Amino acid sequence: MSEIEQKEERTIVAKITEAEKEFSEIRDIQPIETNQEKQDNFISIPKEEKFDLLDALKLVAPGTQLREAIDDIVKSKKGSLIVVDSSNLQDIIEGGFKLNCKFTQQRLAELAKMDGAIILSNDFKKILFSNCLLMPSSQIPSNETGTRHKAAERTAKHAKTLVISISERKNTITLYYNNIRYSLKNTGEILRSTLEKLNILEKQREIYNNLLSNLNTLEVANLVSSNDVTSILQRAEIILKIAEMIKRDMVELGNEGALVKIRLKELTKGVEKDRKLIIKDYTSGRYSKYLKEMKKLNFDSLLELSKISEIIFNGREQEYIKPKGYRLLEKLGFSDDETNTITNKFSDLSKIFEFKGEEKIFKTQEKTEKFIRELMKLKEEIMMGKNL
Numbered sequence: 001m002s003e004i005e006q007k008e009e010r011t012i013v014a015k016i017t018e019a020e021k022e023f024s025e026i027r028d029i030q031p032i033e034t035n036q037e038k039q040d041n042f043i044s045i046p047k048e049e050k051f052d053l054l055d056a057l058k059l060v061a062p063g064t065q066l067r068e069a070i071d072d073i074v075k076s077k078k079g080s081l082i083v084v085d086s087s088n089l090q091d092i093i094e095g096g097f098k099l100n101c102k103f104t105q106q107r108l109a110e111l112a113k114m115d116g117a118i119i120l121s122n123d124f125k126k127i128l129f130s131n132c133l134l135m136p137s138s139q140i141p142s143n144e145t146g147t148r149h150k151a152a153e154r155t156a157k158h159a160k161t162l163v164i165s166i167s168e169r170k171n172t173i174t175l176y177y178n179n180i181r182y183s184l185k186n187t188g189e190i191l192r193s194t195l196e197k198l199n200i201l202e203k204q205r206e207i208y209n210n211l212l213s214n215l216n217t218l219e220v221a222n223l224v225s226s227n228d229v230t231s232i233l234q235r236a237e238i239i240l241k242i243a244e245m246i247k248r249d250m251v252e253l254g255n256e257g258a259l260v261k262i263r264l265k266e267l268t269k270g271v272e273k274d275r276k277l278i279i280k281d282y283t284s285g286r287y288s289k290y291l292k293e294m295k296k297l298n299f300d301s302l303l304e305l306s307k308i309s310e311i312i313f314n315g316r317e318q319e320y321i322k323p324k325g326y327r328l329l330e331k332l333g334f335s336d337d338e339t340n341t342i343t344n345k346f347s348d349l350s351k352i353f354e355f356k357g358e359e360k361i362f363k364t365q366e367k368t369e370k371f372i373r374e375l376m377k378l379k380e381e382i383m384m385g386k387n388l
Helices: 003-022 053-059 065-075 105-111 146-161 186-223 224-269 271-282 287-295 306-314 326-330 336-345 349-354 363-381
Strands: 080-084 097-102 115-120 124-133 162-166 173-175 180-185
Touching: 053 224, 053 326, 065 105, 065 162, 080 124, 080 146, 105 124, 124 146, 124 186, 124 287, 146 162, 146 173, 186 224, 186 363, 224 271, 271 287, 271 326, 287 306, 326 336, 326 363
Parallel strands: 080 115
Antiparallel strands: 080 162, 097 124, 115 124, 162 173, 173 180
């Protein structure tokens, strides 16, 4: 690796490690739906304890009625406390007005002009109360200094529900849920950060494509080493880790992340599938076990080939190995059963390429001959450096 490439690698580590640290509690990310059927985005707070910051971000993403109302409150330079109803909430509420009216953006923005908290139903379809005084126990620990934010944090911990605090002085939006606290960022700021990650992802995909093309050639020439396999799996993991962070950003971007979603899909296309087939080609271990072990590595560890080699090959480096052929055979369009039949018949990919039809693999001779033709065509395309 050249000095320039090493410098770029260190830059990537610094940026991604920072993002990892900030959002380490977020996993299994799915982008927010933006189709017409979900236009209102009335999403219930899940009752199970698996609800996390990601779910909260979906509720207040740009394009939702709740976010539009919050933005109106911020623009009017008003502060507010918005609380989602829960079974534990009633014993800490005092005063206020019972409304039980339909939720609208305009109503919420108008009610925010009063000092007290606004209580929403947990499906976000109704405004239940307004101008309420929140009285959570002062024994509940809080790291906040302002009265509004302190009440918001303690209410979230007591009622185990979502509380949104809008600062009148700073015009900031803070989400609280149980022990989670998160300050919403400006959409433009998130978009800039996301585009920066996309640029990094593009470079990583370019490296990955080159490594994959090289692996194709080495497999045909029967010259694959454990380091070659480790290197491409390393890039696959880097790509998927960066993609996971971009998906989190997409949730917070809401409707503004539509173009990012398209580009992300292009840059990650086929990577997970290749990863699974490479593991199947070169190891006898279970794919789920590999994923579990890789998940334990942070970004710094991921850049050390020896760490990945330890997981896949028990630390054996520069050892020549032979693929079973699953990944390249998949390019020929055979079913899983047919591919298993072929790989079970031969010990490795080199034996498959040497096959001339001496043994019966398929039911008909015609299919066997077609297989040989397609196999030779695949070999020629790889040797010519074509993208598969």
